[in-house]
Amino acid sequence: MNARIREIVAEVIGVSQAEVGEDASPATLPSWDSLRHMNLIVALEDAFGVQFDDDALGRLGSVSAIAGELARARAAA
């Protein structure tokens, strides 16, 4: 699943997949701004068929965090 997440992050944030490590975040990728963060949420929900809780939207700040929240969202579905 993380490979797919990294693929989506790279596409939406506008960087190469090589730049998207497990700890990639807005702090390590300057182009990961607030607008692209929201685009990323929409793209992740579409790709994985889930809907994040509003509380989770601010916790999706790295690839590893996204993987954790996706697992939680899938379990809750």
Place this chain on the structure above:
Amino acid sequence: MIGKNIRHRLKLFATNLAVAARWDVLIEKGVTLKYADSLAFGRHCTLQSGAYVYGSRSGAVVRFGDYVVVAAGAMVLGEGGATFGDYTHLGPGVVVTSQYGDSSSPRQTPSPKLKTAAVRVGNGCWIGSRAVLMPGATLGDDCIVAPGAVVYGSWPAGSTIEGNPARRSRVASQAPAERPS
């Protein structure tokens, strides 16, 4: 200061006249058009009262197809470019923005740094009142956006979306027999 304001209003009035002379567009009272050289209209477009269409200073194009309606009080900020397909309707108070502030740059300045991303809306889309299409938002043909939705990202043709951030409508995803009539 009064002279400055009078000159500005005359300039806006002249811009509206120039656009109406060049394109097949009905411009109602109180419409504001800026950077009109970057605007392009198809046939039979309507800009209702209070519509505000700000073109691009950076070479992007804000293009309206045929029979596009920009309803009363709707706003298009087109610095990054925007495209609206034929028969698309922007409801009252809709905001379409292709620009947003670069929060990493200084904010206490008369010319804050902007980032841009073009907005693309397909043919036959209905954008409900007071919805917001964010920079980079892309809608395929025949999409419906519920009133008040805030739209990010790309949505395929025929999508019906609602909410903030906008997601697929739960009502629209129901079987027809289960939907409210």
